[in-house]
Amino acid sequence: MGIGWPARDAWPAGWEAVIAEQPAARPARVTEQHRSGYVVAESIDDAQSAESLPDWQRPRCEPTSRAAVGDWVLVEGEAGKLRIVALLPRISVIKRAAAGEHYKQQLIAANVDTAFVVTGLDADFNVRRIERYLLLLKGGGVEPVVVLTKQDIANDAPGAVAALAMLAEQDIPVRSINAREADSVAALHPWLGPGKTVVLVGSSGAGKSTLTNTLLGRSKMKTAAVRESDARGRHTTTHRALIAMPQGACLIDTPGMRELKPTGEEQLDEAAFADVEALAAQCRFRDCRHENEPGCALLAAVERGELDPGRFANYLKLRDELAAAAQVLETRLAKPAEVKKPPKRPSPRQSDDDDYGDEYDHFR
Numbered sequence: 001m002g003i004g005w006p007a008r009d010a011w012p013a014g015w016e017a018v019i020a021e022q023p024a025a026r027p028a029r030v031t032e033q034h035r036s037g038y039v040v041a042e043s044i045d046d047a048q049s050a051e052s053l054p055d056w057q058r059p060r061c062e063p064t065s066r067a068a069v070g071d072w073v074l075v076e077g078e079a080g081k082l083r084i085v086a087l088l089p090r091i092s093v094i095k096r097a098a099a100g101e102h103y104k105q106q107l108i109a110a111n112v113d114t115a116f117v118v119t120g121l122d123a124d125f126n127v128r129r130i131e132r133y134l135l136l137l138k139g140g141g142v143e144p145v146v147v148l149t150k151q152d153i154a155n156d157a158p159g160a161v162a163a164l165a166m167l168a169e170q171d172i173p174v175r176s177i178n179a180r181e182a183d184s185v186a187a188l189h190p191w192l193g194p195g196k197t198v199v200l201v202g203s204s205g206a207g208k209s210t211l212t213n214t215l216l217g218r219s220k221m222k223t224a225a226v227r228e229s230d231a232r233g234r235h236t237t238t239h240r241a242l243i244a245m246p247q248g249a250c251l252i253d254t255p256g257m258r259e260l261k262p263t264g265e266e267q268l269d270e271a272a273f274a275d276v277e278a279l280a281a282q283c284r285f286r287d288c289r290h291e292n293e294p295g296c297a298l299l300a301a302v303e304r305g306e307l308d309p310g311r312f313a314n315y316l317k318l319r320d321e322l323a324a325a326a327q328v329l330e331t332r333l334a335k336p337a338e339v340k341k342p343p344k345r346p347s348p349r350q351s352d353d354d355d356y357g358d359e360y361d362h363f364r
């Protein structure tokens with residue numbers, strides 16, 4: 001089919017049963033998510049609107065139990081009248097805490113094999129942001145690959161050398177490329193084979209659209225040239241979309257994940273800080289906060305110049321964010337959220353841009 005549907009003997013656990021329950025349905029993949037429904041593809045370059053499951057339209061429905069881009073669903077009905085009748089169990093997820101006062105989880109993409117963490121080797125380079133992306137990705141079963149763009153114009157981005165050492169230590173693949181050149185982006189082909197699904201994450205301007213265009217060999221995505229005429233003037237990618245790549249894989253392009261709040265479910269040790277956690281195990285006190293305790297192995301390592309102070313500070317910052325998010329999650333699970341009045345019926349094909357409209361990038 002070309003959109004990543006696995007061979008029958010490779011079906012993930014739980015698929016067989018769901019598929020057997022819906023003998024008349026056909027598989028499709030979610031390519032866009034809107035407030036009013038979905039766009040799905042049954043084959044390459046297909047795009048059909050599909051009505052969501054009635055359950056997903058209830059205000060109490062958890063955002064993570066609704067389909068997201070990349071999800072496999074079963075559909076029924078003819079073109080123009082498609083209905084989603086089932087959601088197949090997920091292989092992997094990328095989620096984050098949504099912006100706003102009330103804690104909410106938001107699924108960014110599902111069933112992704114590899115995430116390209118796209119960062120420019122220019123003034124925008126920020127290793128702390130890379131660590132944050134790794135934290136979000138690693139808990140969900142997605143393989144991160146750090147893609148450093150603008151290699152052609154890079155002049156010693158501050159911190160890049162230390163960042164490369166940190167990533168190498170954790171066996172995280174890194175590729176430096178010129179996103180505008182086909183020969184250069186070929187370094188990413190190993191992750192783009194048939195049946196694979198790849199997602200691009202990274203802040204606005206990092207080069208995601210440029211990379212996508214070069215990999216496609218044509219201009220499918222709008223790039224920054226459009227930006228001047230964009231009223232909001234912030235990002236040029238307007239919809240999450242699933243694109244069939246000539247290399248065989250499917251690529252999901254998401255709007256720059258501007259606000260990256262942990263969900264509270266991530267584990268620091270399974271993410272980008274395994275080395276720091278290993279050191280922390282040597283602190284004198286088991287519950288050391290690494291603030292001013294005697295015998296703190298982390299403070300000592302910083303003192304000796306063996307632990308980068310910026311990395312240490314980011315570790316503490318993300319630790320506190322995680323604890324805060326986990327606490328909100330716990331209180332929220334303990335008492336069900338108030339039920340709001342159901343929203344007015346949205347007009348068809350309404351854009352979901354507003355989901356991103358109020359966010360800002362801490363790092364820009």
Ligand SMILES: Nc1nc2c(ncn2[C@@H]2O[C@H](COP(=O)(O)OP(=O)(O)OP(=O)(O)O)[C@@H](O)[C@H]2O)c(=O)[nH]1
Nearest residue numbers: 150178179204205206207208209210224235236237
């Ligand atoms: N010289 C050079 N320029 C690049 C490279 N990658 C991206 N650019 C330029 O950087 C600018 C921003 O790139 P985009 O591809 O629009 O960035 P983006 O990540 O898609 O941004 P959003 O769509 O806003 O999320 C454009 O002017 C690109 O031409 C690169 O490897 N080398």
Ligand SMILES: [Zn+2]
Nearest residue numbers: 283288290296
């Ligand atoms: Zn300590």
